[in-house]
């Protein structure tokens with residue numbers, strides 16, 4: 001794909017689609033600005049080139065109309081601090097008022113448009129809306145990896161009206177790391193998959209299952225695999241309609257030589273209430289009525305040994321209910337093991353990224369993806385519409 005360095009930005013109006021869908025607390029303070037920081041290289045390039053920089057993004061899921069809870073105003077403020085220069089905040093993303101503001105911009109100026117999803121046409125990939133957005137700029141840069149799996153006006157439709165388009169640095173980096181790991185991994189290649197549900201990871205398991213040397217399964221979804229082996233799992237999370245799938249995955253791993261690891265012990269709790277009694281048991285001894293909520297120390301040891309010789313590790317999904325301290329140990333211990341491995345380490349998905357931050361290991365991971373759903377779809381081997389819409393390098 002064409003990248004930002006392939007296009008002339010000097011003096012041009014450049015619209016950059018970012019994914020500023022950041023978490024906010026009740027008083028609308030940003031609790032994690034990674035997604036904002038990650039776009040700074042692209043913005044700085046455009047500013048240095050003397051472009052008029054117009055940023056746009058969605059935030060949350062407002063229902064196609066203005067809602068102050070989903071305003072990008074806090075993002076404009078944070079961006080201003082991170083860039084160390086003024087960020088003009090436009091009250092809307094299309095229309096006469098915005099056009100007026102853009103007309104007054106000088107080379108090097110930076111503007112952030114208000115939430116694209118305040119217009120229902122954005123998610124409908126509406127032609128008129130795409131055109132209105134496109135009319136603001138001469139060049140389109142997509143740096144919104146987190147939204148690349150959405151075929152919306154600002155990620156797809158707009159490219160019809162601005163032929164001068166390219167990927168920004170973040171989008172490029174995400175694709176290089178994630179696609180590189182999946183398509184061309186240095187082996188041994190180990191995938192660690194966790195999270196609550198098997199059903200959300202079917203595509204990833206199927207696609208990665210064909211490419212990895214080892215797969216490690218933890219988190220809530222491990223219990224479906226354990227049950228498929230005939231074990232008693234108490235009150236642990238289970239998807240009964242996924243039992244056959246889970247069985248099939250294990251059979252396939254055995255027959256294809258992929259090494260398959262499940263937890264051998266787990267932390268169980270008598271109830272899901274905070275402060276409930278907990279104990280560590282082998283997976284063969286989960287008491288009826290108890291809840292398995294984290295992997296145990298023997299599993300941590302087993303999994304950590306399994307990643308020892310890895311040259312590429314891809315991790316998606318926590319090992320347990322790590323938002324509760326009592327069930328965070330397995331996930332945090334795996335964060336340390338992954339961080340200490342002599343491997344290219346790639347982490348995808350918001351929850352796993354959070355676990356890495358909490359373990360204080362962000363600096364020791366080769367690449368932490370800013371995408372949730374987008375990263376999953378890429379790992380499933382799907383084409384991302386936002387990426388597909390960009391012109392090829394030779395074009």
Ligand code: 3PG
Nearest residue numbers: 019021060146147372373
């Ligand atoms: C994300 O956070 O995964 C992206 O910003 C996409 O958001 P969406 O799921 O609301 O489209």
